[in-house]
Amino acid sequence: MEEKKKLDISQIIGFALIGAVLVWYTMTQKDKAPVKEEAQIENVVNVPENNNEITVVTDSLANAQAVKKYGEFAYAVANGTKENGTTTLENEVLKLVIANKGGQIVEAQLKNYTTYNQAPLFLIKDANASFNINFGTFENKIINTKDLIFSPSTNKNGKNQVASFKLKTANNNYLEYRYELKPNDYMLDFSVRSVGLENVINSNNKINLEWDLTAKRQEKSIKYENQMTALHYEKEDGKFDDLSVGSKDDEIEENVDWIGYKQHFFSTILTTNTPFEKAELTSESLVNDVLVDTIATKKFSTVAPLKLANGALAYNMSFYIGPNIHEQLASYDKGIENVMNLGWGIFGWINKVVFIPIFNLLSEFISNYGLVIILMTLVVRLLMSPLVYKSYVSSAKMKVLKPEMDAINAKFPGKDNQMKRQSEIMALQRKSGVNMMAGCIPALLQMPVFFALFRFFPSEIKLRQQPFLWADDLASYDSVFEWSTNIPLLSSFYGNHFSLFPVLASVAIFFYMRMNQGQQMSMQQPAQEGMPDMQKMMKMMMYFSPLMMLFFFNNYASGLSLYYFISNLLTLTIMFVIKNYVIDEEKILAKIHENRKKPKKQSKFKQRLDDAMKQAQAQQAVQQKKKKK
Known part of the structure; x- marks a missing residue:
């Protein structure tokens, strides 16, 4: 009985243990089933987020697309360079935006200048410029760098900002554009070089640099600005030239050192230390009607072949993007100051040596440029007053001799005695100590000054947007009245505005010529048979010259008209003083008698x-x- 009782207890404990195992097993299986299901869901969700796998897929797709679009130069895009990305270089005077696409300048702003309507002044913007190198590859493909994506990077060279743009086929194989901008400078160092592309660039094909720019309107007078906008260049021998400012002109030149796209007061100039062996230059006027709202003046284009050196490109160049200031352009010692048309020969020399220094000196002390022009005119007229005096003395001598010259004309009348008559008059003048050319020489000496100033005022940027009296811009026409109606012929030659300074200058030159010709006519000999009547010609010129000035200067710089107005007023005053208070005809006659005795x-x-x-x-x-x- 006791043993049976023990057995029952053992069975009970065994069943309890078995039950506990079953319960544990059941609970364990229930826990495992949800865990397994949850893990499966997590794997499904996380597959797209597997970084390694998706990167491989995406890079493969990007590489395929980049290679299809850019060929062997797809490196930058395939490695994440943005096609529309840009890099900015900026100093105190110049702001440049350079695009990854083409590695070229897409914006160039001159920070200290504005357009005629006070908008920021950009020489390059809105795709008006293009810089491209065109070459062939050994795979028989034609490459245009302007269509490809460059890898950008920036750094510093001392205080200079440096931007490097590399068109890569591999990490260490590339075509590089390198830009370096100095502080407070309009000159931008620029170099082109290739590294490791000897098996890519086919030297049997032409390698061409192509540089285009459409000059945008910056000034009030589109007609005047277009006349002053031109393509200039200098050859290796130091000779410089320009294309016609007319409708279209092109030239092929050899050994070109620099090419300048001049826009009246501003220029974009490309220089090279390795002269272009040949350059195809084109200039085309875009102004068809000056009365129509025109946004561009000229289209410029250059195509210049580049040479490989040991299978690589290596050109050190520079861009000047800035104002046409003679002393600043000359400071670079590249000859680019010749982009400014100050006149050829002696006219340019007078401007560089005389007028520019005088103008700069006066402008340092006087802020009103209208007053600077007046003072400069006063200085010029005072310096030239001795020539006016000599001319008047010569005229006075001829006037004193006129009675004797009339007697000779009467003694030898007619065409048959023309040579004898002229010989006797010359003998009389020589005996009296009178030089018949003395009156012409002073006038001829004043002509270079006239033409030099004709070039100086349209080129002086300091006059730009400077007001004086009713003129709001001394570098452009002044306008006291305007009209919108297009009057045939008149609108083409005169314009659709009325300028007052040219009127004042025309009135002043009329009275100057009247006084001067009155002096000349008082000693003029009667017209000889078969010879032109000089008195009639002089009278015609007295009316024709002011009229031409009135029409011609209506669209010209008001500063130039102001100068001629003040100059003629001063000349009239000097002539009046010389005639009435300096020259004594009795003394001149006495001097002539003394000369005859010698x-x-x-x-x-x-x-x-x-x-x-x-x-x-x-x-x-x-x-x-x-x-x-």
Whole structure:
């Protein structure tokens, strides 16, 4: 009985243990089932987020698309470079935006200048410029860098900002554009070089640099601005030239050092230390009607072949993007100051040596540029007053001799005595100490000054947007009245506005010519038979010249008209003082009588002239005898 009781207890404990195991097993299986299901869901969700796997898929797709679009130069895009990305270089005066696409400048702002309507002034913006290198590859593909994506990077070279743009085929194989901008400078260092592309660039094909720019309107007078906008260049021998400012012109030049796209007061100039062996240059005017709202003046284009050196490109260049200031352009010692048309020969020399220094000196002390022009005019007229004096003295001498010259004309009348009459008059002038050319020489000496100033005022950027009296811009026309109606012929030549300064200048030059010609006519000899009537011609010029100035200067810089107005007023005043208070005709006559008493030494030139006159008289006498027979 006791043993049975023990067995029952053992069974009970065994069943309890078995039950506990079953319960544990059941609970364990229930826990495992949800865990397994949850893990499966997590794997499904996380597959797209597997970084390694998705990167491989995406990179493969990007590589395929990039290679299809850019060929062997797809490296930058395939490695994440943005096609529309840009890099900015900026100093105190210049702001440049350079695009990844093409590695070229897409914006160039001159920070210290504005357009005629006070908008920020951009020489490059809105795709008006393009810089491209065109070449062929060994895979028989034609590459245009302007269509490809460059990898950008920036760094510093001292205080200079540097931007490097590399068009890569591999990490260490590339075509590089390198830009370096200095502080407070408009000159941008620029270099082109290739590294490791000897098996890519096919040297058997042409490698061309292509540089285009459409000059946008910056000034008030589109007609005047277009006349002053041109393509300039300098060849290796130091000679510089420009294309015509007309409708279209093109040239092919050799050994070109620099090419400048001049836009009146501003220029974009490309220079190279390795001269272009040949450059195809084109300029085309885009202004068809000055009365139509025109946004561009000219389209410029350059195509220049590049050479490989040891299978690589290596060109050190520079871009000047800035204002046309002579002393600043000259400071680079590249000859680019010749982009400014200050006149050829002696005219340009006078501007560089005389007028620019005088103008700069006066403008340092006087802020009103209208007053600067007036003071500069005063200085020029005072310096030239001795020439005016000599011209008037010569005229006075001729006036004193006029009675004797009239007597000679009466003694030898008619066409047959023309040579004898002229010989006697010359002898009288020589005996009296009067040089018949003395009155012409001072006038001729003043002509270079006139033409030099004609080039100086349209080129002086300091006058730009400077007001004076009713003129709001001394570098452009002044306008006191405008109209919108297009008047045939008149609108083409005169414009659709009325400028007051040209009117004042025309009135002043009329009275100057009237006073001057009155002096000349008082000593003028009667018109000889077969010879033009000089008195009639002088009268015509007295009315024609002011009229031409009135029409021509209506669209010109008001600063130039202001100068001529003040200059003619001062000349009239100087002439009036000389005539009425300096020159004494009685003293001149007495001087002439004294000269006649002195022995005269005849120069070799005058001797040859006399011999020629005598020979002509002898031939004339022979012809007269033949006629009588």
